[in-house]
Structures are given as C-alpha cells and as structure tokens.
Amino acid sequence: MEKNDEIKDVDRGWLNGAAKTITFIVTKDCQLACKYCYLVGKNENERMTLETAKKAVDYILDNRSFFKEESVIWEFIGGEPFLEIELIENICDYIKIEMFRRNHPWFNSYRFNFSTNGINYHTSKVQNFIKKNWYHLSLGITIDGTKRKHDLNRIWKTKEMEMGFQPKPEDERGSYDDVVRNIPLWLSQFPKAATKVTISSADIPYIKESVLHLYSLGIHEVNINVVYEKVWKEGDDVVFENQLVQLADEIIDNGYYQDFACSFFSETIGKPMDIHSDNRNWCGAGRMLSIDAHGNFYPCTRFAQYSLRSKKARTIGNIGNGIDLNKVRPFIVLDRILQSPQECIDCEVASGCGWCQGENYDAADTPTAYQRATAICKMHKARVRANNYYWNKLYRKLEHEGVAREKAVKHVKSESSNTINC
Amino acid sequence: MLQYLIIQLDDTSTSYCHYYNGKRNRNLISIDTLKSGIMFGMKENLMIQYILPDYELPDEYYEVLESIDHSKIASSGSPYASVADVVVLNGWNKDYAFDIEGVYVLRVDKRTLFEKTSEILKVLKECARLNIVITDVEKFSDADFETYKSVLDSFSKELEALYVAGKTPQLNLLTDRMMLDGMNNCNAGSDSITLAPDGRFYVCPAFYLAPDDEDYGLGKSKVSVGSLASGLDIKNPQLYRLSHAPLCRNCDAYQCKRCVWLNRKTTYEVNTPSHEQCVVAHLERNASRALLMDIRKHGTFLPEKEDIKEISYLDPFDVRKEW
Ligand code: SF4
Ligand code: SF4
Numbered sequence: 001m002e003k004n005d006e007i008k009d010v011d012r013g014w015l016n017g018a019a020k021t022i023t024f025i026v027t028k029d030c031q032l033a034c035k036y037c038y039l040v041g042k043n044e045n046e047r048m049t050l051e052t053a054k055k056a057v058d059y060i061l062d063n064r065s066f067f068k069e070e071s072v073i074w075e076f077i078g079g080e081p082f083l084e085i086e087l088i089e090n091i092c093d094y095i096k097i098e099m100f101r102r103n104h105p106w107f108n109s110y111r112f113n114f115s116t117n118g119i120n121y122h123t124s125k126v127q128n129f130i131k132k133n134w135y136h137l138s139l140g141i142t143i144d145g146t147k148r149k150h151d152l153n154r155i156w157k158t159k160e161m162e163m164g165f166q167p168k169p170e171d172e173r174g175s176y177d178d179v180v181r182n183i184p185l186w187l188s189q190f191p192k193a194a195t196k197v198t199i200s201s202a203d204i205p206y207i208k209e210s211v212l213h214l215y216s217l218g219i220h221e222v223n224i225n226v227v228y229e230k231v232w233k234e235g236d237d238v239v240f241e242n243q244l245v246q247l248a249d250e251i252i253d254n255g256y257y258q259d260f261a262c263s264f265f266s267e268t269i270g271k272p273m274d275i276h277s278d279n280r281n282w283c284g285a286g287r288m289l290s291i292d293a294h295g296n297f298y299p300c301t302r303f304a305q306y307s308l309r310s311k312k313a314r315t316i317g318n319i320g321n322g323i324d325l326n327k328v329r330p331f332i333v334l335d336r337i338l339q340s341p342q343e344c345i346d347c348e349v350a351s352g353c354g355w356c357q358g359e360n361y362d363a364a365d366t367p368t369a370y371q372r373a374t375a376i377c378k379m380h381k382a383r384v385r386a387n388n389y390y391w392n393k394l395y396r397k398l399e400h401e402g403v404a405r406e407k408a409v410k411h412v413k414s415e416s417s418n419t420i421n422c
Numbered sequence: 423m424l425q426y427l428i429i430q431l432d433d434t435s436t437s438y439c440h441y442y443n444g445k446r447n448r449n450l451i452s453i454d455t456l457k458s459g460i461m462f463g464m465k466e467n468l469m470i471q472y473i474l475p476d477y478e479l480p481d482e483y484y485e486v487l488e489s490i491d492h493s494k495i496a497s498s499g500s501p502y503a504s505v506a507d508v509v510v511l512n513g514w515n516k517d518y519a520f521d522i523e524g525v526y527v528l529r530v531d532k533r534t535l536f537e538k539t540s541e542i543l544k545v546l547k548e549c550a551r552l553n554i555v556i557t558d559v560e561k562f563s564d565a566d567f568e569t570y571k572s573v574l575d576s577f578s579k580e581l582e583a584l585y586v587a588g589k590t591p592q593l594n595l596l597t598d599r600m601m602l603d604g605m606n607n608c609n610a611g612s613d614s615i616t617l618a619p620d621g622r623f624y625v626c627p628a629f630y631l632a633p634d635d636e637d638y639g640l641g642k643s644k645v646s647v648g649s650l651a652s653g654l655d656i657k658n659p660q661l662y663r664l665s666h667a668p669l670c671r672n673c674d675a676y677q678c679k680r681c682v683w684l685n686r687k688t689t690y691e692v693n694t695p696s697h698e699q700c701v702v703a704h705l706e707r708n709a710s711r712a713l714l715m716d717i718r719k720h721g722t723f724l725p726e727k728e729d730i731k732e733i734s735y736l737d738p739f740d741v742r743k744e745w
Contacts, residue, residue: 312640312641314639314640314690325697326688326697329689329695329696330689330691330693330694333669334668364658365657366658368691369691370661370666370693
C-alpha cells in the first residue's frame, strides 16, 4: 500500500465504547487550578477511603444484573488522581482479587483508565503502579499545547487561591515545564497515547500552534474540544474558524494527516441528522457509574456537587442502598430529539454538535437533564466550515497525487457520527 | 393545550389525587385573587374547577364562585359535599352513604385497598363512578403487584356481574381503559394548571402544598409557574406534554394518570415515570382487557371498540428497544 493514501482517524475508545465505565472520584484535590476547570467545588478534604471503594466494588461485582456488559473500564479521576496513587493501587488490587475470586467475566476483560495532569508521572510510586498494571492500563496526560497556551490556563494552585483570592496575571505560575518533562517517559510506555485539549475563549488564538506542538512532542492523537459552557464571546467563532483553516493547511501541506489525528477534523460532522435513525443521546451519562468519596453513585461525574455551578447533585443511589433504578430511567430513555430545541432538530449541520448531559442539567431552566445547552452552536458551525475546507483540500491533494477518492476515504471509519469526546 | 384551571380555594382544601395535603391552618384565597383567577380563566377559555374547603365560605365568595360555569370538588366532610360534582373520601369509611348518581374519589393507601377490597367493591353498585387513587403507588413492592392483581380481579368480577345485569358503573382502574381510544392522563402542566391562594400558578396542587422544606433530591418541591400578576410562565413546558414523555408516548395504558408530580419525586424528571407507576397502570390495563373479554362473552358490548391487545410486559421501560 502506498503510504500517502493513509488518513489517520481518532481512536473510538476501547472496544468502541461498549465496555461499562465505572469511575472513582478518589480525591477532589489537585495541584493545579486550571481556569476552565468545570470542577467548581474542588477541595482538599474529600478523599475516598479504601473501605468505601471496597464496598462499591463489592456492590458492583455482586450485581451482575445491573452491570451486564462484557467488559469494564475502571476509571480513576480527581482532582488529580495520582495524588492518591497508594489508595488507587490498593483499590486496583482489590478489584483484581475480587474479580478473580468471584470468577467474574470482567477478570478477562478490564482496563484501568487515568487522565492525569502528568505532574507526578515520573514518581516511583506512579511508575511502580504502571509497571504492575501496564497490560491493562490506558493513561492520558493532559497537555494543552505550547507553553504559552498551556500556561495560560493550567496554573499552579496557591494558598491564596484556596482562600478565594485570584492571583495577578504576573504572579501566576504555569505548569507546562512540570508536565512536558514527563512526556517522553509517557510516550515510551504508551506510544499510542492520546492527549485531551480543552479550548475556552482565551485559548482560541493558540489552537494551531498547540496542535502542531503536540504532534512535535510525538503525540499522534490530539482529542480537542471546545467547552460546552456559555463562555463564548462575540467574534470567537471567526477566530476559531481561521485557526482551524490554518491548522488544516499545516496538516495537509506537511502530510501530517498520515500519522497524526486531530479530533476537530472528521468526515462525519456537519450533516443534517435524521430524527428517527439518528436519534441517539450524545453521551453515556446513566450508562456509566461514578462514585464519590461518600459512596454516592452518579450517572456521570458531572452530576456530582463539585462539578455543578447552580444545581444540586443528582445521585442515582449509594453503596448502602445500591442503585435506584428509577433515578437511572430518565438517562436511559433520553434521546437527541427529546432534549433538543427545534433549531437543533432542523439544523443542516447538526452531526458532530454535541453536549454534556451534566452541563445541560446545570444550565437548564428547571432541574432537568432534558434541556440541551446550545452555547457551542456558533463554534460548531465555525468548526464545520473549517472541516469542510479541510476535507475538500485534502481530497483534492490526494486526487492530484493519483489516489482515488474512494481509496482515500476508505480509511475513515464512519460507523458513528456521534464521536463521544467528553 | 391548556383547558382547565383548578382553583385551590384554601390551603386546607382536600387533596383529590396522589399528593398529601398536610396543611391544617386555613388560608382562604382573597376575593380579589379569586376574581382575577376567574377572569384569567375566562380570557384563556379555560374550564374552571374549584377545590372547596371543609368549612362554609363567606357569602360574597359563593356569589363569585357562581359567576362562571365550573365544577366543584369537595371532601366528604365539606359542607359543599352535597353540591359537589366530585366528592373525595380521604380513607375508607364503610358507613358512608353514597349517592347512586354521585362521582367519588376514594383516596386510600395500598394496605387499606388490599384489606378492604370486599367492602370497597360493594360501592360499585352504590354510585355512578368511583375513582380509586392509591396514595402510595411509589411504594409498591413485587409482592404488592401480585396482591394488586388479585384485587383487580375481584373488582372485575363485581363489574362483570353488574354489567351483565344491565348496570354501567364506572371504576377508573378498570372501565376507563375499555372505553378509551387514546391517552387520557392527568396532563397537569399541559392541559391543566392550578391557581393557589397565594395568587401563583402551580403545575398541580401538589407543587403548591409541598412543605417549604420538602426536597426529594433536586431542590424545593414547591415550585410555582408564574402568577396572576406576572402571567403564566412554565419553564420547559414541552416536558409536561405526552410528545416529550419518552415512555408514555409509546404506551397504551390509556387510563394511567401519568402523574408528573410522582415522576418528579421518583425519577427526578417530570416526563419519566417510575417502574411502580408503570407496572400498576399495566396491571390495570391487562385487567381491563380481561374484563372486556369477559363481558363480551355475555353478548355484544362496545361493538365499536377493538379488543385490547395482549402484551408481554408490565413496564414499557423493559421493551424500549422494541419500538
Ligand atoms: S404506564 Fe408508564 S409509560 Fe404508560 S402512561 Fe403510565 S406512566 Fe407512562
Ligand atoms: S400531577 Fe396530576 S396525577 Fe399527579 S398528583 Fe398532580 S393532579 Fe394528581
């Protein structure tokens, strides 16, 4: 096969997202105070105990009828999960022992998932854990791009900040240097690893340089999202579109599309969606399970109190009483049309425009998960225009290089227009 | 489309439905609020339903009430019971004297219903219509479902005998589904709205009568949806409509109340019912099916109605993929 007919696509997740995801919120603490962080209620006090985690594991493994999936992803998040590496190691040991002891089918099909800020990645405790569990690990380090882009948002937390005082811009200390030094080690252990980049209003001018910088660090897959919150200013969509067009030029002119993927560009976005056949919910809230330090269950971490600005935490049970199936029902029956305003239903470029169920709930006029937040509308439309430019330019290039269009597109998987990126 | 305006005349006016009214202090709607409410109803072309208190209203109120076509709901202990269109019995009272032409709501908990079935079913031949409201539907267990099934069987046998004898009493749990061709739910928030003594609108009286500190998990249960002064303002109004109820819109338990207040309490979403509400409604639906077939064995009955089809589930949630 000629090299130049390859177009790298983003990974669709382990087993194409079919596994059950169970998330332990092991701590609500973090060394950083990222400006876009949705975790409005982070704190140093709420740390999960091993006892709570064990009870949760027991409940989950004992109730196969609620957790019928063939495979499982045990996910650990924070705050910063590696602040609690010893606890995590103990929980993982317990999970493995209990899955084995109970002859649970998940013993043969499980992963441990982490999304870390990368600061403690090199420490011996983290490294020992990685060596011990490497075969079952997925591990992402969040790095936002170039130093100036990363340091714009991902700054160290200070004592003053904990007391509610915001530092002056000149006093802010970025975390880029503390993260980037661990990237080579990470990539040597996880060569196919992806990073997750979050774009808020102030980040837009740095998108192109940031994605290219991440490629230059050797990261082949950049999963990049604009935030769903209402943060967008007048004109942001224009700058965003320009950035993506410039990024498209760089990726295509330099042939990066063969080995590198950026989730902003996807063949499946920007199309009208059928109200019947394309009616699935965007995210997996309710099909996943999150557990906090108190042993409360949530449909997704975004429904825990520390993630919510204006609504009350929405639990679906706890380790004592188990899952309250009535509380899960709304999430299971929720579809795209039910929660979308007419404008979204009629939208000509609807595919790929997503939402976060938790943000929907947080931003809704009533305490409901059934009201879609549409703050990203203009940004999605800008993305679609740049995306169209990308594919038109790329196909033309491939045609000029003698690659038939059909052959060029065959590498782009398109089973789903709902690329879940939350 | 909004069709009914329910006016809760006093805080102590009886519950006629699933919710509990724990208010003991009288708080009568002001005469001006009442007049404005009636005016609102007239301008919006709404049918008015008054929920009367258990005490005599001042004369000037009665005049205002009578200034518009309406229906009256009152408890069996109210001085207005004799003129009410619907009389509410809070709990079972075997000595109550029913009126053969009367329409009654009997509010009972499951235990009373199960224990007093043989007494309650005798009421069917003593009134025109009986609406049984089970006040703790959300607490049904699997064993309760079984018991309820046999309770419905007992009511069915009684009804069958009465229909064969040429009588046509109505029991909401069994005869409504036989007569209906489409959903006939409570539709609070979409077809009806409640005006409370505080001059505010509520989806139904339950959302007004909830104690100030009541919170089923997502915040205050007492939530108004506008006022006479500022107008009706239902946020997310689509969620009260059948079109936006993902389970109910595909359901054929047409007699089900589809109680949005219970939905909010049990699943947190006004448009999503609990397992218990669905199973109870389906036991009724299936019992109605059997009753219809049994009555037809005796001769022609409701010839224009098709048979109610046999289904294999009791909770539409369990077959959601089959749609
Ligand atoms: S039985 Fe359930 S799904 Fe059917 S109308 Fe009643 S509440 Fe809705
Ligand atoms: S929502 Fe309707 S069925 Fe439910 S308590 Fe209120 S009036 Fe009754």
